[in-house]
Amino acid sequence: MPDQAPLASVPAARIQPTTLLWLFACFGLATMNAPADVAATLHHLQVPDPDDAMRLAQVRDLVNGQGWYDLVQHRFGPPSGILSHWSRLVDAPMAGLILLLAPLFGHPIAMGIAAAFWPMLLFCVYGVVLYGGTRRTFGTRAAILALVIATQTVGIAVQFAAGRVDHHGLQLTIVLGLAFTIMQGGFRAGLAGGALAAASLAVGLEGLPYIAVAALLLTGDWVLRGRPASATLTGFGLGLGLAAPLLFAGQTDPGRWGATACDALSPPWLYLACGGCGLTLACAGWGRRSRGKVDRLAVVAILGAALVAGFASFFSICLAGPFTGMSDLVREHWLLKVNEMTSARTFIARGQWEALAFYPVLLIATLVASRFALRGRPWLVAAAFLWPGLILGLVEFRGIYVASGLVPFVAAAFIERVLAHAAQRPSRRRWGEAALAAGLVSTIWIAPAALGEALFPWTRTAADPQKAKACLTDDALQGLASLPPGAVLAPVFMGPAILLHTAHSVIAAPYHRAVPEIAASLEGLGGTEADLRRVLTQRHVAYVVSCRARPADDLQPETAFATRLAQGTASADWLRPEPLQGAVKVWRVTP
Helix, strand or coil, X not given: CCCCCCXXXXXXXCCCHHHHHHHHHHHHHHCCCCHHHHHHHHHHXXXXXXXHHHHHHHHHHHHCCCCCCCCEEXXXXXXXXXXXXXXXXXXXXXXXXXXXXXXXXXXXXXXXXXXXXXXXXXXHHHHHHHHHHHHHHHCHHHHXXXXXXXXXXXXXXXXXXXXXXXXXXXXXXXXXHHHHHHHHCCHHHHHHHHHHHHHHHHHXXXXXXXXXXXXXXXXHHHHHHCHHHHHHHHHHHHHHHHHHHHHHHHHCCHHHCCCCCCCCCCHHHHHHHHXXXXXXXXXXHHHCCCCCHHHHHHHHHHHHHHHHHHHHHHCHHHHHCCCCCCCHHHHHHCHHHCHHHCCHHHHHHHCCHHHHHCHHHHHHHHHHHHHCHHHCHHHXXXXXXXXXXXXXXXXXXXXXXXXXXXXXXXXXXXHHHHHHHHHHCCHHHHHHHHHHHHHCCHXXXXXXXXXXXXXXXXXXXXXXXXXXXXXXXXXXXXXHXXXXXXXXXXXXXXXXXXXXXXXCEECCCXXXXXXXXXXXXXXXXXXXXXXXHHHHHHHCCCEEEEECCCCCXXXXXXXXXXXXXXXXXXXXXXXXXXXXCCCEEEEEECC
């Protein structure tokens, strides 16, 4: 019998650290969406936000034959409809997926599959970009760690949840790619970065601050270093200047090419893109003759000032932002109550503890990146991209959406650094760095958020979104859907769900291009009986809809007539209640 090695001499099986990290990443990816949420989206088109419902309605119209350039939502604000400023670049992949799957599963299931799984596919694209950029910068282990942290970053996970089909996940991915191209440098990277900047503008203007940061970084680098930095700057300018007009033409009706739109890619932003391209080419030409930083700074200052002065002269209307012409009524009773527009101060005042899952990680990541900004270009770029998101996010919650995409990059780099130097650190410093590293994982913050909610429930004054969501499901709207199609006057937040789940048209929905329609809903549902009847007559309304959990704001000292109608304490012979049960009440308008 051959000799056998003693048991003690057999080396124990070990899992390699990278393998373990991959397992954590796969586990995080598998648990990002609850199976019940996926099933609800798949079978009932349940989506997290009214914007997602409106996006699906827009995609369905495209699949059903509405023209590529026709961005009017014809069932919103009848009879003329409302022209949307949303990008067809976001609609196209979902529409293609539905058309591909419809012959196999039927149209309704194909829509459900697209709504449920498109965000997950997009997260995979985000993961590839994150992994590639982090690996190139900080190595393989940091790259895998970034993927793990991404699945645990609430600000990212909510943008790729089942049914989250709006443009924020795509915008987040594009801006992350832009940041990585600026970190890498070189003509090709600059060219790719410029094209990504143009794509960001085409998808939505939320990326505008980050494009400005990228341009300032590259221009400042050229001022400081001259010709060695010229290739990246030139590539960025060319990519932006060439791609922006092409993307604009590809998704904009030729009849509207000359129309100024401050909330979408249009002449004002094309002017900046093409003017910026000219500026970078001028810098490249001047750089061959320039002998000093002062000369380069003077050139940039003169050309930049001319570019900004031209924008202010030709497109001054856009200096006031996208919400021009909004009445105080609409601003106070709609815009300032939308979560996306809520400030950090308001979250605190309302006792919305869930904000802890979003803000602290972004703050810590910004401070960490700033701390190491002088130790390398990647840290500097990360800090420069994070600061606008943090500042904007403190004023408007939606400001943190795009910046959250960079948190895993910074967190992974910092944690990798902590692990590499842990043995050399004093005990107190090790514990401090460990606590800081833990603070970069946003799921850690869910515990204090839940604790605050449990211990101090009296601090919460914000409306309960879960009760309102009960009015947005296909089940809640089934009765309304069974009625003959007509114009519906409903609370503003219900508009997209009604468009998605019924054949009716809606007077109002939560979009700033429909200020008169929003005002009509607020005045009709929040005013007196006379106010309601006036709006119904002017807008040729067939049905009045109320959400039991979220009545309209009272615009007078007394309770609004529509609210009393829903409570059963008022009636009108010109409104016939429909015998429907559930969260939604419906009245048919009679002559």
